[in-house]
Amino acid sequence: MYYEMIGFHGEHQSEHTVDGVPEPKLDxxxxxxxxDGTLVELADRPDAIEVDAGMGDLLRALSAKTDGRVVIITGRAIEDxxxxxxxxxxPIIGGHGAQERQAGEIRNHELADPATVGxxxxxxAAFAATHEGLICEQKPTGVVLHFRQNEDLASQAYAFLRALSETHDGFDLHHSKMAYELRPAGIGKDVSMRRMMESGAFAGTMPIFFGDDVTDEPALHWVAEQGGIAVKVGExxxxxxxxxxxxxxxRRTLRRWAEA
Ligand SMILES: [Mg+2]
Structure with missing residues (x-):
């Protein structure tokens, strides 16, 4: 019943489930x-996160089980x-799909014009410098204004970025956890995910996605629709x-998969 409800392809699944998440055939x-918020706990500032010491080993073990099909997909810049x-x-998809790292090489999406992004x-950055509690995160493909340290500044942060988006064609305003962000229109985690799943070693495999944020919802929706495993982390x-x-x-679920 459960499988039918969310449309799993039986051939990819075993009957066994853990923590409500079905155990996939990783090969x-x-x-x-x-x-952020999925593999690591959120912190006050993007650079204040604490990464589990075993993270590298965990990702390597999962990569081995999937023949290299573990993809980090994040809003952060890949360089970061x-x-x-x-x-x-x-592989890493960064900037919500505005960057990709394949075979160690980073490419920026053509929609992220460097002069405009700069x-x-x-x-x-100038706006954040005059508003204590706002943090500007400059990315190679866009910009984020964080108000986690002072939620009272949320509406000012929004108004500022909204004005910028209205005067810069091709950049859209997005809302994420305690932050607003400008990024190129037409990009998204779901867009990148679909493209990747059609290519080479990925085509014909079952997509699994772990995400925590409202910005992950289109991709979670797409994965569920494909009969994959869509996992929301948090409330x-x-x-x-x-x-x-x-x-x-x-991390516990992923460790169990890596060790299975
Ligand atoms: Mg996240």
Missing amino acids: RSTLFLDF VQQYLQGFDG HLGTMT GETAAGCRLKNPEAA
Whole structure:
């Protein structure tokens, strides 16, 4: 009944489930993993996260089980996130799909015009510098304004980025956890995921995605629709068929899969 409800392809599944998440056949799956709030707990600042010491080993073990089909898919810039992923040399999708790392090489999406991105970053950094509690995160493909340290500034942060998005064609305003973000229109984790799943070693495998944020919902929805395993980490409404309580539970489930 459960499988029917969320449309699993029986051939990829075993009957055994753990923590409400079915146990996949990893040799026939592609495992997409969000980073912040999914593999690691959120912190006050993006650079204040604490990464589990065994993270590199875990990702390497999962990569071995999937023939290299573990993909980190994050809003962070690849240049930023890869410092936390020592020992993992697999594919990374960064900037919500605006960047890709394949075989160690980073490519930025053509929609992220460097001059415009630089200009947006400079303006936003100047705004954050005059509003204590706002943190500007400049990325190679966009910019984020974090208000986690002072939630009272949320509406000012929103108004500022909204004005910028209205005067810069091709950049959309997005809302994520305690932050607003400008990124190129037409990109998204779901867009990148679909494209990757049609290519080479990925085609014909079952997609699995662990994500925690509202920005992960289109991709969670797509994975569920494909008959894959969509796992929401944490609270909140979701299109995913499975839920794990927090990043610790997500890591525990992944460790069990790696060791199975
Ligand atoms: Mg996240």
